[in-house]
Amino acid sequence: MSDLDAFRAEVRGWLEANCPAEMREPIREEGDVCWGGRNWVFKNDAQKAWLEACVAKGYTVPDWPKPYGGAGLTPEETKILKQEMKRINARSPLDSFGIWMLGPALLQFGTEEQKVQYLNPIARGEIRWCQGYSEPGSGSDLVSLQTFGEDKGDHWVVNGSKIWTSYADKADWIFCLVRTDKTNKYQGITFMLFDMESPGVTTKPILLISGNSPFCETFFDDVEVPKTQYIGEINRGWDVAKYLLGHEREMISGGGAGGDMVSIGGAFAKAFGKNAAGELDDPILRAEMAAFDVDVFAYRAMGERFMDMWKTGRAHPASSNMMKYVGTELNKRRHELVMSGGGSEALEWDSEETKGGARARGWLRTKANSIEGGTSEVMLNVIAKRILDLPGA
Amino acid sequence: MPLYHNDDQAMLKDSVAPFVAEQAPVSHLRKLRDSADATGFSRDLWAQFTEMGLPGMLVPEAHGGLGMGHMEAGIVLEEIGRNLTPSPFLATSVGAVAALAKAGGTQAGRWLPAIASGEAIVALAIDEGAKHRPDRIAATATRSGNGFRLDGKKSFVLHGHVADMSIVAAKTDGGITLFAVPKNAKGMTADPRRLVDSSLASHVTLDGVEVDADAVIGEVDAGGEILDALLAATRTGAAAEMVGVGQGAMDMTVTYLKERKQFGKLIGEFQGLQHRAAHLYGEMEVARATVMKAQQLLDEGSEGARLMVSVAKAKAGRAANLAVREGVQMHGGIGMTDEYDIGLYMKRDRALAEFMGDVHYHIDQVARMNGY
Ligand SMILES: Cc1cc2nc3c(=O)[nH]c(=O)nc-3n(C[C@H](O)[C@H](O)[C@H](O)COP(=O)(O)OP(=O)(O)OC[C@H]3O[C@@H](n4cnc5c(N)ncnc54)[C@H](O)[C@@H]3O)c2cc1C
Ligand SMILES: Cc1cc2nc3c(=O)[nH]c(=O)nc-3n(C[C@H](O)[C@H](O)[C@H](O)COP(=O)(O)OP(=O)(O)OC[C@H]3O[C@@H](n4cnc5c(N)ncnc54)[C@H](O)[C@@H]3O)c2cc1C
Numbered sequence: 001m002s003d004l005d006a007f008r009a010e011v012r013g014w015l016e017a018n019c020p021a022e023m024r025e026p027i028r029e030e031g032d033v034c035w036g037g038r039n040w041v042f043k044n045d046a047q048k049a050w051l052e053a054c055v056a057k058g059y060t061v062p063d064w065p066k067p068y069g070g071a072g073l074t075p076e077e078t079k080i081l082k083q084e085m086k087r088i089n090a091r092s093p094l095d096s097f098g099i100w101m102l103g104p105a106l107l108q109f110g111t112e113e114q115k116v117q118y119l120n121p122i123a124r125g126e127i128r129w130c131q132g133y134s135e136p137g138s139g140s141d142l143v144s145l146q147t148f149g150e151d152k153g154d155h156w157v158v159n160g161s162k163i164w165t166s167y168a169d170k171a172d173w174i175f176c177l178v179r180t181d182k183t184n185k186y187q188g189i190t191f192m193l194f195d196m197e198s199p200g201v202t203t204k205p206i207l208l209i210s211g212n213s214p215f216c217e218t219f220f221d222d223v224e225v226p227k228t229q230y231i232g233e234i235n236r237g238w239d240v241a242k243y244l245l246g247h248e249r250e251m252i253s254g255g256g257a258g259g260d261m262v263s264i265g266g267a268f269a270k271a272f273g274k275n276a277a278g279e280l281d282d283p284i285l286r287a288e289m290a291a292f293d294v295d296v297f298a299y300r301a302m303g304e305r306f307m308d309m310w311k312t313g314r315a316h317p318a319s320s321n322m323m324k325y326v327g328t329e330l331n332k333r334r335h336e337l338v339m340s341g342g343g344s345e346a347l348e349w350d351s352e353e354t355k356g357g358a359r360a361r362g363w364l365r366t367k368a369n370s371i372e373g374g375t376s377e378v379m380l381n382v383i384a385k386r387i388l389d390l391p392g393a
Numbered sequence: 394m395p396l397y398h399n400d401d402q403a404m405l406k407d408s409v410a411p412f413v414a415e416q417a418p419v420s421h422l423r424k425l426r427d428s429a430d431a432t433g434f435s436r437d438l439w440a441q442f443t444e445m446g447l448p449g450m451l452v453p454e455a456h457g458g459l460g461m462g463h464m465e466a467g468i469v470l471e472e473i474g475r476n477l478t479p480s481p482f483l484a485t486s487v488g489a490v491a492a493l494a495k496a497g498g499t500q501a502g503r504w505l506p507a508i509a510s511g512e513a514i515v516a517l518a519i520d521e522g523a524k525h526r527p528d529r530i531a532a533t534a535t536r537s538g539n540g541f542r543l544d545g546k547k548s549f550v551l552h553g554h555v556a557d558m559s560i561v562a563a564k565t566d567g568g569i570t571l572f573a574v575p576k577n578a579k580g581m582t583a584d585p586r587r588l589v590d591s592s593l594a595s596h597v598t599l600d601g602v603e604v605d606a607d608a609v610i611g612e613v614d615a616g617g618e619i620l621d622a623l624l625a626a627t628r629t630g631a632a633a634e635m636v637g638v639g640q641g642a643m644d645m646t647v648t649y650l651k652e653r654k655q656f657g658k659l660i661g662e663f664q665g666l667q668h669r670a671a672h673l674y675g676e677m678e679v680a681r682a683t684v685m686k687a688q689q690l691l692d693e694g695s696e697g698a699r700l701m702v703s704v705a706k707a708k709a710g711r712a713a714n715l716a717v718r719e720g721v722q723m724h725g726g727i728g729m730t731d732e733y734d735i736g737l738y739m740k741r742d743r744a745l746a747e748f749m750g751d752v753h754y755h756i757d758q759v760a761r762m763n764g765y
Contacts, residue, residue, distance in 0.1 A: 290760035301686035
């Protein structure tokens with residue numbers, strides 16, 4: 001037996017012993033997702049036990065080094081762990097912007113001290129982070145941001161506002177882009193971290209078309225940030241920000257964007273019925289769904305190839321933009337088909353049977369996939385410029 | 394196995410890519426076309442392929458081949474696609490080899506070494522109508538003497554008029570049976586037609602063709618499985634070739650966008666074209682990954698291969714088609730000229746799209762395999 005086979009056997013045994021049955025069920029509602037943080041209230045004992053088991057083993061961040069709360073697994077071992085978790089439909093023990101976005105940036109740009117200080121609580125799910133990038137006037141053109149940190153010797157005084165801050169009202173800390181030099185557009189931004197309970201931080205929810213509101217406007221009014229709480233170099237936060245966006249795209253395209261990547265057609269046989277040949281009884285929708293399935297299975301292959309290449313340094317650095325673009329457009333198409341396939345039932349907004357209009361709300365939510373983390377148009381710009389090397393893009 | 398080329402495969406690509414590009418670039422196709430060649434490919438080139446060991450890549454070592462996999466064959470096919478190289482590689486070295494290797498027995502012993510040594514060209518006589526419907530085979534094989542008598546018509550038989558042997562699918566009492574019908578078999582006529590991509594494919598007529606009992610590939614009535622192996626290999630191969638065609642067209646187009654000026658700018662500066670080029674890039678990358686996945690599953694003998702083969706043929710079909718359409722459009726008027734190569738890509742894509750099931754056929758298969 002090879003080392004990897006032995007590892008797989010070990011993982012299998014560990015999961016069998018440690019993953020509670022309730023955690024092997026599909027995510028059905030927002031509360032099933034474990035975000036952690038100072039104020040986290042576990043949905044049930046199983047959610048808590050599963051998180052604790054994974055934390056102890058380093059499995060919330062399996063590929064991070066052990067001193068920072070990870071398990072120090074190789075890319076191959078990480079892949080095996082993921083495959084084995086998927087095999088038993090295990091839920092993610094912890095979802096976190098700290099893991100997906102801040103962590104990789106800290107691993108790349110943080111000092112040893114910062115890594116120990118911030119990564120361990122992220123791995124344990126103790127601090128919930130939010131991302132303070134966008135501003136009302138600075139979305140796609142992020143580098144035009146205006147929130148300003150005035151230098152006061154040992155600290156900055158930050159004033160300005162952010163928008164679209166996902167879960168700002170639930171987050172403990174924020175990683176935030178702040179202008180610290182008004183004379184230099186790119187080299188005048190600092191990547192700061194601070195506690196959302198700092199005096200002067202307020203949030204206001206934004207209601208989305210899905211009827212939900214996990215997004216906020218965030219206001220900074222003379223917020224004091226110690227000069228120890230920045231990543232990378234002062235005024236060079238843009239490098240950190242870009243690196244982090246790469247991971248954000250990887251996350252959006254790897255997880256959420258493509259959806260759950262299974263065949264869509266079979267799910268609607270009940271609503272339509274099948275004809276004598278055993279085919280879905282709407283030939284046009286059947287064809288559209290099957291064409292979609294082709295794209296989904298194809299995208300899944302792309303995801304596997306992208307990961308294999310990314311983890312071994314073979315992928316073009318901008319290929320995460322391509323994954324994000326293709327994956328998010330695909331997920332939007334999925335939800336259009338889900339609505340069409342669901343017929344009148346999918347329209348219900350608040351009935352118990354539809355779990356509070358989950359399908360309709362989910363459909364509307366996906367429209368943000370091609371906006372958040374950089375719009376599809378911006379992804380195409382990046383591909384044109386950085387991969388195809390087209391002029392003047 | 395990761396979904397990228399390992400060191401050995403990368404080395405193979407490094408030797409095959411320049412070889413095909415130098416020996417059989419698009420001008421090679423033009424020369425054959427303009428001289429109204431009657432073979433459909435160059436025998437000289439095939440001899441060079443043989444020197445490189447390519448015809449027998451998939452042939453098991455026991456039969457004198459290299460015993461490689463679909464991933465490796467795909468590397469060759471992609472270069473063939475990129476250069477629009479006319480060649481019997483797909484039908485002979487991929488489709489026929491898959492069937493013969495699966496079947497084993499007398500015919501495998503007879504033909505596999507001949508394919509590996511570059512001596513034998515094999516044609517696949519499967520389809521009978523204008524569309525690929527391998528589940529509707531009407532040609533018949535009836536027992537006669539100590540062998541069989543074949544009757545029926547076959548269409549879209551690549552290299553049919555020059556093949557040393559044709560694999561003919563026919564209906565027998567209890568199922569489908571595949572036959573190895575040698576060149577010049579009495580009663581078999583191949584009527585070659587020039588196709589849009591200037592390749593030659595034949596209408597084949599079987600009029601009381603007598604073959605011995607040992608012409609059967611595999612077992613009587615049990616040809617279905619062998620046919621499946623032939624189809625899976627050929628479809629995946631065609632998909633790999635289409636990725637090459639699409640990539641070739643896309644590369645030409647992106648280059649043109651960086652050279653052509655209008656309105657005082659390089660046309661590649663216009664966002665309207667940039668976004669379409671970037672979208673095309675994404676589609677091509679997804680298609681490439683999908684074809685590799687199908688090759689990998691075939692090489693592993695995995696259960697999931699059937700689904701992925703159809704996904705690959707459909708996805709590569711869509712992506713390559715987008716590449717050639719955008720290619721001609723973004724070249725403007727010059728893209729419409731015969732002198733310029735982009736149109737040749739469009740023509741080859743159309744032929745490959747139709748070969749062994751078009752996009753719609755394979756999308757339908759995907760729906761069926763998923764139970765709707
Ligand atoms: C649900 C959701 C969650 C989010 N979460 C966060 C978060 O947690 N933290 C955070 O900081 N931000 C977050 N965002 C903000 C997100 O990053 C921005 O919305 C996004 O970058 C787009 O900016 P914008 O909304 O200002 O659109 P704009 O930049 O104003 O764009 C408007 C339109 O113009 C197009 N456009 C703009 N520039 C170009 C160009 N150069 N070429 C072609 N087309 C162009 C865009 O593609 C878009 O279609 C979130 C957004 C959403 C919707
Ligand atoms: C079959 C045929 C018959 C014709 N007959 C005649 C005729 O009888 N008389 C005559 O005078 N001409 C004729 N033409 C020429 C025709 O009008 C030109 O081909 C056409 O105007 C496009 O110019 P172009 O070929 O130079 O392409 P280009 O201008 O080089 O365009 C190349 C590509 O770039 C795109 N592009 C260019 N500028 C922009 C931009 N600003 N924004 C976005 N995309 C851009 C184009 O849409 C095209 O996709 C004919 C052409 C053909 C193909």
